[in-house]
Amino acid sequence: MKQHLILHVIAKIMIPFIMVFALYVQFHGDYGPGGGFQAGVIFGAGFILYGIVFGKEATMKIVPPPLVYTTAALGVLLYTGVGVAGMFLGGEFLNYSVLSADPVAGQHLGILLIEFGVGMTVASVMVILFLSFADYRQPDSQDTD
Amino acid sequence: MESLGIVNYWIVIALMMIGLYIVISANNLIKKIIGLNIFQSSVFILYISIGKVGGGTAPILLKEPTVYSNPLPHVLILTAIVVGVATTALGLALIVRIRSAFGTIDDQDVQQDIERN
Amino acid sequence: MLSLHLSALQVVIPLLAAPLCAIIRRPGITWLIALAVGIASCINSIAILLHINRFGEIVYSLGGWAAPFGIEYRIDSANALILLIISFIYLLGIIYAPVSIKSEVPEKSQGWLYTAWILCFTGLSGITISGDVFNVFVFLEVSSLSTYILISFGQDKRCLSAAFRYLVMGTIAATFYLIGVGFLYSLTGTLNMADLAQRLPDLISQNTVAVAFGFVIVGLAIKMALFPFHAWLPNAYAYAPNAVTAFLAGTATKAAVYVFIRLIFEVFPEDYFSGFTSSHHIILAVGIISAVITSAVAIFQNELKRLFAWSSIGQIGYIAVGVGLASTAGVAASFLHLFNHAIMKTAIFMAIGGLFIVTGSTTTAALKNAGRRMPWTMAAILIGGLSLIGVPFTTGFISKWYLVSASLEQNFWWLAGLILLGSLVTAAYVWKIVEIAYFRKDPNEQVVRQEAPLSLLIPTWILVVANIYFGIDARFSGSIATQAANTILGISP
Amino acid sequence: MNAIELVVNFTLLGFLLVTALHISQTNRLFRAVMLFGIYSLLTASLFVSLDAVDVAFTEAAVGTCIATILMLSALSLTGSRKEVRYRRKNAAFAVCVSIALGVALAIGIMDMPQFADPNAPANLHVAPYYLQDSYSEIGIPNVVTSVLASYRGYDTLGEVVVIFTAGIGVIALLTGRSSKPKD
Amino acid sequence: MMSASTIQLYCLVAPLVAVVLIATVGRVFPILYEAINASVAVLTFLLTLSLYSALGEGTIEPLVLFEPFVGVSIAIQAEPLGILFALMASFLWIVTSIYSFGYMRGHGETNLARFNIFFAIAISSAMGIALAANGFTLFLFYEVLTLSTFPLVTHAGTDKARRAGRVYLFLLLGTSVGMLLLALIWTWILTGTLDFRAGGILDGDISKTTLNILLVLYVFGIGKAALMPFHRWLPTAMVAPTPVSALLHAVAVVKAGVFSILKVSIYIFGIDLLQELEVHRYLAYVAAFTIVATAIIALRKDNLKARLAYSTVGQLSYIVLGALVANAAGIVGGGLHMLMHGFGKITLFFGAGAILVAAHKTEISQMRGIGRSMPVTMITFLIGCIAIVGAPPTGGMWSKWNLLLGAANTTDWLLLAALIIGSLLSAAYLLPIAVRAFYHPPDDGNETIKEAPVSILIAMIISAAGCIILFIAPDFAFELMSMITSSK
Known part of the structure; x- marks a missing residue:
């Protein structure tokens, strides 16, 4: 699709908005529908759109697979880490109330962090899924789509 | 209203039946995955229907007293959807590899190929 | 302080390790991490067991939210036993893995394999300790997804179709389970096992409960490969990498069996299973039929992994018989057999992996002269096989003893007869192997002694020795199984 | 529920039924995949009408977007986009x-x-607690988020692990294994 | 001085020492295999003798080895019947070791290490059966004996040997797992114990039907006693080398079978309870039928080892009958016959093996006149025949006499008749072999036959002498058996 100028232009305009929307969903999840997972999917979708329009090589330059693998893992680590922090601060695993002096503030902080972890992992995995499928070649295939 | 009250569930049952039917009867592996997805999403509808409260709104707290729908099924189904897409992704990746290995994504052809060896 | 978190650590440790592996991705280091997880989990599971023996049941509210509102871990002797089995088999499997995996999986993928392996272990641990029916579903899926991945690492291309078939069956199973849980939730408004157990007795006459029961049972029966829902298992075991098969054979179905037992006896009202619905007859019949029939199918297999996979289905049948007896003795026999079967089957599959390293094949033909060529490897298969038959001085005998006495206790002498008949069918396939390995001589052939590598033999023989030890002194395994059955059936010790 | 809600509800359910039936009968894979995308979108709409906005959002993002894209990629990779043969x-x-x-x-x-x-019991036992107390305990208006991230945060952790596992699986299956010629 | 209780353990462990020695020292000096076996056998015999003398001073304390689960233990305790069996087994092991030195080498057998190792394990498990303090222990060693003799049966490695091994294993494992184990667990459920106690552990509180079923399960479940219709394994196992046949059919395996039946009838049921069960009579008829039927089959067999095998099946049924008539004389006769038949039959098998090694003959019809070239072999063979028939001057007389007494006490003339006819028929199928060897003119080529190797001859002379000594001095055996019958 490298020759479709219109797609190129529109994609370039849209992708930033998609990203911003993703961030909005990420951090507004407390007040409206949305949260880490939905934000992650949308964030990932931004890269996927980029990949569809500009080709997978270009996408891999922006988000090299090893980096994406790492961020996917870091998301899980962040989530688990917040849980473990709760354990070290005298609460149970995943108890956010102890993260801060005020339990409600602790809950806020905890949810913010773990939602971020969720978003990170989900976005990364979405990119991984797309890139893996896009990068795969059947042994007998001829086309270079 | 009384009789209508359970119609939601009847349709959900029909959707589940169709989904399972596709999974079992489909020969094409991708179609099997589509069937699985339909089967699973109908279960999601079942859960969400359980959580619906008549006259309620989405469980996002407002200042004035309001009737809310049950948030718990929503949470469960959020998780279940993610599990579903994870399974789908893995299944499709397997299908792609099966195509490389066997040259087909037709279940019967794959089985025949296996039996021939 | 630490003792409070014992239960959480069982899941947290592998959960921290898995992403770490995904970041590092180097086979050697990921293996080391996996090994560390194994050691830590073993110590942890022993600590849990000791803690329970000393202070009783562990209840741990995750996130600090009390039970019906949050999710809780609830560990008594029953899940502690399963945890112990899973952790030890995992550790031995990891010790066993490097050489075996190296011969089957390309270097690049090994890091992913170990990551998936740790995730699978996470899932199984999570299923075992959870006290929340929906949480069980989530971790069931973690373990299932990683199992599909592990199977797809096999060398043979058939592993792909096996993994896919398992994926479809497994997802249907999970969805069935989910439907059952949904019905239960719609009636009670709770997902916590203990809470459900309190609320269900009032609803006992509702059809919805019965249907929920049915869906949960069928879903779990698929997961544990109970006949006639076993179709996914033979190929999955046959084509997975050898080390993975050894691990799965000892653990994968065990967690599902445990949840099965826990739900039907503890969550559903007392006597619901055996009294109200009388469905224990079905489980009993299914169990004994599968024990005999699938063992008979095993006789005709010419591929060792597939042969013993069929045998695993048969052994699940025996476990189901114990459950179907619906008595303390019966359930104790089931738990004991869970433990014993994990020991013997894992050892057998490990030895088969050794055979593969030496001969490059796992067909019965590869066994020719194995008795002289690799006496230690072959002896491990032999002892495992004898244990499957139920020969004295092996754990299998103890299992049979418990099972037969449980059925005689209820005057089911015909059942006892059938169980013993099953052993004879088992003897037929085990003997087929023994004859090929030991008694088919070719005088013209020079046999070179060529044993499997030590790193494979050591974990194998640890299990073989355990097999014999627990076959002679079953006080530990027997008492903990009885204790587990007592807690689950609600008889305080 | 008022009449409009009911009408919307049943209309959507009716559409779902029709779509599902069509998927089960069609012989074209491409059509089946596209219909599946529609099916997901209809489900998402139904979820909105059932007050499950978060779920609807997710279903729309996942079912309509990601799952459909993945299926299309799979169709393309298996060469079955043009091929229509499909037997039962x-x-x-x-x-x-x-x-x-x-x-x-x-x-x-x-x-x-x-x-x-x-x-209904489902709406009486645990759920009211979340609706009444979550704001004072957690301070977030979106109860779904509170429950998801805190009360049942452990489930969500499991969910993240599941998606992470799927990612690993796809990497292991599709990356570095194909016999793709280097260009 | 060691306590008698620990000596019991040494009796079990001693044969295992032989296993270790053969596997280590023997690998370096293969010539020593039999020497190791023989010297360990002597040691075992001496240990058993000291148990015998300890018994004179009172009951020997049981020794618990393991307790696999609560209420069931692996324990050993020597009691008179067990000591009788142990004495016989360990003594005949000495003789068999001497014999197998000549035979295995004379016959050019291979895989001697494996052979001797499993031989020793088999003896160890036979000792375990002899000294078992409860049904559980008995069952464990019973199964080990089956498995450890399996490689001996299939020693030749031919298709025929493998087939025989399969029949052997299938029948012995099948009956023991399918019936004996069932019966044992059932007994355990009913009584809560499996200990062998004087007077039995089952009592009248249990329904008669259950007890009848149990008795049937026990009697047929102990497949090693070869009661019809579970006797097939014994003739087919004849493909094994002769020392194995001697071991199987005279010492370890079959005697373990009848010994178990005696143990069960005396210590689990108790003679008095046995009397009350209707089914014991029918089982006795089965035994009687087996006696007559196998004798007739034996008459028609031309292969010497096959004839001896069927003879064994018949003679075992004498012992089973002795147990089932359920009176003192029958039990004494059964116990004695276990011993007497052991010596007689091992002599006969030694003879058959000697003829095979020296003359390469297996069929009776070919053995005309070989007594002239192999006089020692054939004379000892004749003594063995007389012992089996039960005529003086051999110990067989005492056992047959007591068995007849036991049968007569039941006033069931059918049983008595079966015993007498059986004995007459055994004379008819055994004595002609010896007569033919001495009085018929030799066939062509039979003149050149030489006497068997010396070690074979020594073994045969010892066992034949044993038959005669037991006629002169059977007191110790009577004494042991009377301890049982008086203490019940």
Whole structure:
């Protein structure tokens, strides 16, 4: 699709908005529908759109697979880490109330962090899924789509 | 209203039946995955229907007293959807590899190929 | 302080390790991490067991939210036993893995394999300790997804179709389970096992409960490969990498069996299973039929992994018989057999992996002269096989003893007869192997002694020795199984 | 529920039924995949009408977007985008199993509390606690988020692990294994 | 001085020492295999003798080895019947070791290490059966004996040997797992114990039907006693080398079978309870039928080892009958016959093996006149025949006499008749072999036959002498058996 100028232009305009929307969903999840997972999917979708329009090589330059693998893992680590922090601060695993002096503030902080972890992992995995499928070649295939 | 009250569930049952039917009867592996997805999403509808409260709104707290729908099924189904897409992704990746290995994504052809060896 | 978190650590440790592996991705280091997880989990599971023996049941509210509102871990002797089995088999499997995996999986993928392996272990641990029916579903899926991945690492291309078939069956199973849980939730408004157990007795006459029961049972029966829902298992075991098969054979179905037992006896009202619905007859019949029939199918297999996979289905049948007896003795026999079967089957599959390293094949033909060529490897298969038959001085005998006495206790002498008949069918396939390995001589052939590598033999023989030890002194395994059955059936010790 | 809600509800359910039937009958894979995308979108709309906005959002993002894209990629990679041949096997068996499932479910729903009944047990036991106390305990208006991230945060952790596992699986299956010629 | 209780353990462990020695020292000096076996056998015999003398001073304390689960233990305790069996087994092991030195080498057998190792394990498990303090222990060693003799049966490695091994294993494992184990667990459920106690552990509180079923399960479940219709394994196992046949059919395996039946009838049921069960009579008829039927089959067999095998099946049924008539004389006769038949039959098998090694003959019809070239072999063979028939001057007389007494006490003339006819028929199928060897003119080529190797001859002379000594001095055996019958 490298020759479709219109797609190129529109994609370039849209992708930033998609990203911003993703961030909005990420951090507004407390007040409206949305949260880490939905934000992650949308964030990932931004890269996927980029990949569809500009080709997978270009996408891999922006988000090299090893980096994406790492961020996917870091998301899980962040989530688990917040849980473990709760354990070290005298609460149970995943108890956010102890993260801060005020339990409600602790809950806020905890949810913010773990939602971020969720978003990170989900976005990364979405990119991984797309890139893996896009990068795969059947042994007998001829086309270079 | 009384009789209508359970119609939601009847349709959900029909959707589940169709989904399972596709999974079992489909020969094409991708179609099997589509069937699985339909089967699973109908279960999601079942859960969400359980959580619906008549006259309620989405469980996002407002200042004035309001009737809310049950948030718990929503949470469960959020998780279940993610599990579903994870399974789908893995299944499709397997299908792609099966195509490389066997040259087909037709279940019967794959089985025949296996039996021939 | 630490003792409070014992239960959480069982899941947290592998959960921290898995992403770490995904970041590092180097086979050697990921293996080391996996090994560390194994050691830590073993110590942890022993600590849990000791803690329970000393202070009783562990209840741990995750996130600090009390039970019906949050999710809780609830560990008594029953899940502690399963945890112990899973952790030890995992550790031995990891010790066993490097050489075996190296011969089957390309270097690049090994890091992913170990990551998936740790995730699978996470899932199984999570299923075992959870006290929340929906949480069980989530971790069931973690373990299932990683199992599909592990199977797809096999060398043979058939592993792909096996993994896919398992994926479809497994997802249907999970969805069935989910439907059952949904019905239960719609009636009670709770997902916590203990809470459900309190609320269900009032609803006992509702059809919805019965249907929920049915869906949960069928879903779990698929997961544990109970006949006639076993179709996914033979190929999955046959084509997975050898080390993975050894691990799965000892653990994968065990967690599902445990949840099965826990739900039907503890969550559903007392006597619901055996009294109200009388469905224990079905489980009993299914169990004994599968024990005999699938063992008979095993006789005709010419591929060792597939042969013993069929045998695993048969052994699940025996476990189901114990459950179907619906008595303390019966359930104790089931738990004991869970433990014993994990020991013997894992050892057998490990030895088969050794055979593969030496001969490059796992067909019965590869066994020719194995008795002289690799006496230690072959002896491990032999002892495992004898244990499957139920020969004295092996754990299998103890299992049979418990099972037969449980059925005689209820005057089911015909059942006892059938169980013993099953052993004879088992003897037929085990003997087929023994004859090929030991008694088919070719005088013209020079046999070179060529044993499997030590790193494979050591974990194998640890299990073989355990097999014999627990076959002679079953006080530990027997008492903990009885204790587990007592807690689950609600008889305080 | 008022009449409009009911109309919307049943219309969507009707569409879902039609779409699902069509998927089960079509012989074209591409069509089936596209219909599946529509099916997901309809489900998402239904979820909105059932007050499950978060779920609807997710279903729309996942079912309509990601799942459909993945299926299309798979179609392309397996070369079945153009190919339409698709046969059925053991349809009789499938029908039997589906009917058995339907009968079992039908028996199950007979005794179920009425749809949208505010006094159904499901809406009385745990849920009211979340609605009443979550704001004072967690301070977030979106109860779904509170429950998801805190009360049942452990489930969500499991969910993240599941998606992470799937990612690993796809990497292991599709990356570095294909016999792709280097260009 | 060691306590008698620990000596019991040494009796079990001693043969295992032989296993270790053969596997280590023997690998370096293969010539020592039999020497190791023989010297360990002597040691075992001496240990058993000291148990015998300890018994004179009172009951020997049981020794618990393991307790696999609560209420069931692996324990050993020597009691008179067990000591009788142990004495016989360990003594005949000495003789068999001497014999197998000549035979295995004379016959050019291979895989001697494996052979001797499993031989020793088999003896160890036979000792375990002899000294078992409860049914559980008995069952464990019973199964080990089956498995450890399996490689001996299939020693030749031919298709025929493998087939025989399969029949052997299938029948012995099948009956023991399918019936004996069932019966044992059932007994355990009913009584809560499996200990062998004087007077039995089952009592009248249990329904008669259950007890009848149990008795049937026990009697047929102990497949090693070869009661019809579970006797097939014994003739087919004849493909094994002769020392194995001697071991199987005279010492370890079959005697373990009848010994178990005696143990069960005396210590689990108790003679008095046995009397009350209707089914014991029918089982006795089965035994009687087996006696007559196998004798007739034996008459028609031309292969010497096959004839001896069927003879064994018949003679075992004498012992089973002795147990089932359920009176003191029958039990004494059964116990004695276990011993007497052991010596007689091992002599006969030694003879058959000697003829095979020296003359390469297996069929009776070919053995005309070989007594002239192999006089020692054939004379000892004749003594063995007389012992089996039960005529003086051999110990067989005492056992047959007591068995007849026991049968007569039941006033069931059918049983008595079966015993007498059986004995007459055994004379008819055994004595002609010896007569033919001495009085018929030799066939062509039979003149050149030489006497068997010396070690074979020594073994045969010892066992034949044993038959005669037991006629002169059977007191110790009577004494042991009377301890049982008086203490019940």
